[in-house]
């Protein structure tokens with residue numbers, strides 16, 4: 001993984017000192033809350049319902065064991081002993097005290113971490129495929145380019161006061177695990193006819209109250225021009241993006257209002273003046289960053305061992321875990337293991353400091369000291385010897401992190417909702433908890449198969465409900481919590497937005513409604529057919545009928 | 552309103568002449584962009600320095616042919632959260648090669664000063680009554696920068712490359 005050099009470390013320490021001074025001025029009354037707000041936001045500090053929330057960036061979801069230990073330390077020392085992994089591969093601490101934040105940031109800086117650009121109207125921390133560097137289907141490791149973009153976008157003087165926040169995601173695989181089509185800019189690496197690897201550039205995707213799938217403005221961008229092209233897009237957006245209405249300020253609205261052809265034309269015109277300037281990336285610079293992401297040297301390791309075979313035969317729990325939590329690795333004899341942060345009745349994405357320390361130890365023992373954070377709020381150990389899987393499974397089971405439900409009905413994404421968030425209409429977390437309790441039987445969960453439920457507590461859609469196979473959106477009806485259900489959303493390479501089934505349902509029946517949708521699917525599905533495929537085949541009508549039949 | 556320039560409070564020798572106001576008989580004058588467009592010949596013929604004040608939606612490209620006639624360009628930050636003038640500044644400096652004074656006006660706050668300077672501003676109309684050292688300190692909080700911009704400072708990437716080539 002990328003390791004800071006003297007420039008990076010100096011910068012980060014200067015940043016910590018700067019924010020310490022800003023906090024001091026705020027506490028002394030020299031800065032008004034209005035003036036302080038954008039300053040704290042660019043350091044990841046929000047003011048929520050009950051306390052300050054600090055959001056710490058985990059660039060492109062890659063963590064070292066040492067960094068995870070430091071996250072545990074921050075949780076213990078400055079928060080209530082836990083942290084919350086988010087849909088943007090970040091971690092949030094919900095119970096911070098303003099006067100302690102500078103110290104927490106100084107502790108994080110010691111392991112090259114920070115809260116920079118995790119909020120505010122700037123270029124947010126860049127996200128990537130959580131299987132980067134190990135996925136069997138990968139063309140190139142997208143983190144190399146994420147790191148290049150991270151550096152370029154860090155305190156960018158021109159783009160720190162954009163009309164609205166700006167999110168960039170990169171995938172290096174044809175199977176998109178980074179949801180690039182629902183980002184302000186999505187970059188997909190692919191090979192052109194000459195065999196050269198570059199980027200398809202998509203702009204204007206996003207969820208929120210106007211969900212839009214990104215449109216392609218350039219089929220192939222050579223790597224050398226990555227930064228100049230991004231700068232051109234951002235410059236067009238900074239000048240023309242709407243600032244009169246916060247709900248129309250994202251780049252997706254600009255693309256929609258200009259039309260994608262006009263947008264492409266303006267970006268290309270701007271780019272022609274920038275492309276061979278100081279932002280051009282020399283091949284040696286790309287190679288220098290690439291060297292940081294060289295895969296570990298994998299000692300030979302068997303695909304099967306007697307212990308593995310015996311456990312697989314004797315234990316249905318292990319078999320289920322292998323089936324959905326373990327994925328093929330590009331190296332023979334190795335596997336990618338996903339740790340479920342979605343236990344029955346748990347808060348999606350929450351993790352205690354003790355669990356973090358324990359996972360750091362497991363990462364050291366079984367995964368070359370490396371951990372990943374997924375945008376589905378789980379963790380990944382990316383380089384596990386298959387021979388170690390029985391031991392790892394036992395270790396994770398003891399920690400409550402081996403629930404065999406990845407990609408299944410109980411692997412739910414939920415935003416913080418009304419339990420924490422000032423903007424919420426309804427709670428999200430308790431709905432997720434109740435669904436996991438309703439579907440606690442893992443045999444049944446596996447029978448239902450791949451199914452992605454995503455829950456947002458308001459139209460801002462932090463829980464990505466638009467792209468859930470089943471999406472749940474909290475709405476407020478006369479002071480009561482109601483939930484609107486959408487079906488058929490997806491965020492992968494065949495991205496689609498869910499359609500609303502019908503009127504929102506009250507809190508008491510939302511879990512029954514989800515169950516009805518699932519039972520309808522089970523009665524209609526063909527052998528091996530996933531929920532999403534059944535829905536796409538039969539359409540909305542049968543679901544709607546069953547759901548509202550009784551009403 | 553104090554004017555910060557070159558790290559010190561400078562005397563502002565410029566007068567403003569809004570649309571419709573009579574031009575002062577002599578001395579440097581700042582006019583709005585629309586007035587510059589309408590009365591360009593008169594202003595050039597005045598034989599005293601001319602500056603132009605742009606709103607943050609005025610197209611800087613239109614000034615490109617006249618940049619060497621202008622000694623001052625004022626760009627506006629109606630709210631500090633409105634960052635359009637940063638792009639205008641970089642275009643003026645980096646694309647069109649403007650060399651005169653580039654002044655930031657409006658909601659100019661200490662914590663944005665470094666961003667402004669990086670984009671090519673070299674003069675600031677200060678709105679907060681803080682000691683000048685605080686403003687100067689704000690532009691010295693960092694020694695490492697990650698992008699090439701309008702201030703000519705080297706980016707970390709450029710410095711790394713230079714170090715490698717020197718070895």
Ligand code: SF4
Nearest residue numbers: 415421424457458462
């Ligand atoms: S979706 Fe709404 S309720 Fe949920 S975290 Fe985002 S803003 Fe808050």
